[in-house]
Amino acid sequence: MLEDAKKRVQELHEEINEHNYCYYVMDNPVISDTEYDQLMRELIQLEEKFPELRTPDSPTQRVGGEPLPHFEKVRHSSQMLSLGNAFDELDLRDFDERVRKAAGGGKVSYVCELKIDGLAVALRYEKGRFQLGATRGDGLTGEDITRNLKTIRSLPLRLRQPLTIEVRGEAFMPRKAFERLNGERKERGENVFANPRNAAAGSLRQLDPKLAAQRTLDLFVYEVGPNVEKPLSTHSESLEFLKKLGFKVNPARKTAETVEEMLQFIQEWRERRPELPYEIDGIVIKVDDLALREKMGATAKSPRWAIAYKFPAEEAITLLRDITLNVGRTGVLTPTAILQPVSLAGTTVQRASLHNEDLIREKDIRLGDHVIVKKAGDIIPEVVGVLVEQRTGEEQSFFMPRTCPECGSELVRLEGEVALRCINPECPAQTREGIIHFVSRGAMNIEGLGEKVVSQLFAHGLVRSVADLYYLNREDLLKLERIGEKSVNNLLQSIEESKKNSLERLLFGLGIRFVGAKGAKILAQHYRHMDAIMNATEEELVSIGEIGPKMAGSVVTYMNKPEVRETIERLKNAGVNMEYKGPAVKKQEAATDDPFAGKTIVITGTLEHMSRKEASELLEALGANVTGSVSRNTDLLIAGEKAGSKLDKAKKLNVTIWDEKTFLDHLPEGVVV
Incomplete structure (x- = not known):
């Protein structure tokens, strides 16, 4: 009886998976919903009768299980890079020139694809069975969202071939699902999502898979990851290969051999963009030849063989209600426009950058003006103009203050700079912003310590330096608004985990001027321990080769400050790691991935x-x-x-x-x- 049941369960797996493929991938159902439901009911009944036949890749397991306490970290098998951007024809021609130079005069072809506005994911399959799905994260480490990804019906739980493979794709929320979700949230009095991308990301980061399943997400796969068992020579071939395995691959793509053909595809989809059932924000252009891709390689951030053409920013007109000032961690005052909410490029915009006082004077921007707002690269809203003809006479000119709004110190404009700056080293705003940087993903990566929580800690007098974070206790954190027992436990655990970070993360988190993530790693690799860096001279630092005089001087000046040495000592006493955990680097292996190196x-x-x-x-x-x-x-x-x-x-x-x-x-x- 068990053998008969086992055989029937296998048949149902194959039949239901095939119907899922026809319905969710091909958009061509071959049976009615009633017939499909009957097959699912039969499978559920068999699995209830014979629990040992219930497997992780069963169609019944797309939604199930208890909510997760948290997401586990996942190390990617290879780095998930982000794409460099192109904004005009000149950028595309520069990209094409670089590719053709690398090709040495050989024939070059590209694949043009729609740039889906969603969440990048990595999917791993073992012998054809879906084992793990992760977010991009910082490119090296993501979060395990396997159970939530299983709720996406277009994602195959079992491939059509028993291959061990990793693929990369984009999870997204279709427009209709987004509109329905926001309608439901509005009826319940909840905050609505600003755009489908945020909704998709929020859905896949739900700790309860049942909630994620209600969001009706979809998925396109666009890249074969490392270590594929089947030899492939072109990207076009790999897309067809993915399709044969049962993945949903976007059919809206074109092979191009010239920039003119790229521009034609871009223009076509810029015009047809409103027709699509999902959001796109540009076109991705990739070298088709995989051998040429391997030859071209990548920078620290982006592959050299691909580029994302971003559609021109949309513009909108709205009312400028107020101008607020933010003091950054370097003391620079940045004015921000507070706007009457307006829809722009799929998001609701209420704030926009004004950059500096000179721009406000140059554009004659006044409080109460009707202003033109656009999104720079479809990301950062900025005020680009004023509708002078709509003025009523009640508008008011804006003047920058003479003193810092946070600490009251006199503001200065340093020689050669446009921005006003507070140079008080004890300015609380600079300290607060420095702590926000310290806990950020690229630095110490302390989850749960976002800008709002750090501001609360600062307002309650619980932190005045980054070292104070490691002396917080449960009672301190429970004093904060909207922070419950569970959040406190997670936050304390994340703080504890951050103590294990390698030295370069700590160096970057300290915010030493001119020391970015790469410079921090070079210092950590060379000196191996914080004490050695603290005692290094400018001459020693410059001799490394990759460190210039400006960075060297900045490091020495920073490390010789008594308050810095006191902070580092407190971090040591709290158990924060001060050593580099990675391999040593030889001088001839010095990084050359910067786009500026040798230029x-x-x-x-x-x-x-x-x-x-x-x-x-x-x-x-x-x-x-x-x-x-x-x-x-x-x-x-x-x-x-x-x-x-x-x-x-x-x-x-x-x-x-x-x-x-x-x-x-x-x-x-x-x-x-």
Whole structure:
């Protein structure tokens, strides 16, 4: 009897999986819902009668089990990189030129795909059975969301071939599901999600899989991961291979051999974007030849063989209600526009950047104005203009204060800088922002210590330096608003776990100027222990090779401050690791992934976020050669406001030209500016 049941269960698995594929992947059901339900009921009854026949990849196991206490961390088998961005035809032509140079004059073809606005995931299969699914996280480590991913009906629990394979894809929430979810939340008086991407991410990070199942997510798979058993030569071939395995692969793609063909595909889907049942924010362009991809490799952040063309930002008109000021951890005051809520590029926008006082004066932005808001790269809202003709006469000019709104110290504008800065080292706002950086994902990665919680800790006088975090106790945390027993336990556990981090995370978290994530790792690899770095001289630091004079001076100045040494001593006493845990690095293995390493760069015009001198020193710390004049040997011109003859000459010589935002976007992750 058991053998008969086992045979029938296997038949039902195959039949139900095939119907799921037809319905959720091919959008072509071949049986009615009633017939499908009958098959599922039969399988459920057999598994209840013979529990030993219930397997993890059974169609009945898509939703089930108790809520998770937390998400486990998962180390990716290979780094999940993010894509570099292109915003115009020139960026695409630069990308194409780099690819063709790497190809050595050989034929080059690309695959153009829709850029789904969702959550990147990695999916592992063992002998054809779905074993694990994880978020991208920081690219190296993600969160295990296997049970929530199982609720996505288009995700196969068993492949059509018994392969061991990892694939990468994008989980997303279709527009109709998003509208339905927000409608239900509004009726219950709950906060609505700003956009489908946030809704998808929030759904997959539900600790209760039953709640995730109610969100009706979907999935497209777009890449074969490492260690695939089947030899593949092109990306086009790998997409067809994924489709044959039973994955849902987006059919809206095109092979292109020229930039003109890329632009044609981009324009087509820019116009057809509203027709899609899901959100896209651009087009992804990838080299088709996998051998060429291997040859081109990747930077620390992005593959060199792919680029994401971002659609132009949408614009909207709304009312400027107020301007608030934020003091960052370097003391820079940043004005922010408080807006009448307006829908923009699929999100509700209530705040927008105003950058600095000069921009407010230049655009004559006044309180009460109707302003034009756009999203820079579809991410950061900013005010780009004023509708002067709609003024009533009641609008009020805005003036920056003379003193810091946080500590009352006099504000200064340093030579060559646009921004006003508070230079009081004891300014509470700078300390608070420094702690927020310290606990961030790229630094010590203390989950549960977001901006709101840190602000509460600061307001209650529970933390005044990063070291104070490691002396918090349960009673301290329970004093905070909306922090329950369970959250406190998780937070204390995360603080305890962070003590084990390798030295480079601690160095980056301390926020030493000009020391980004990469610089921190170079220091940690070379010196191996915090004590050695604290006692290093500028001459010793510069001799490493990858450390420039500016970074060296900044490290020595920082480490010689008495308050810094006291903080590090308290961190040691709390049990925070002070040693580098990774392998040593040889000098000839010095990192060369920075987009600036070995490049000849010229800076012209006025920069908003730093002086030209600071930008030059930063670029030199990243391995660039910064010169004062444009020539045929110039690789890159960074043009700020009011750029003059150098910009004109660069255009004539076809030198690559970036504005300040593009320059900042290309900085290695975590560089402090």
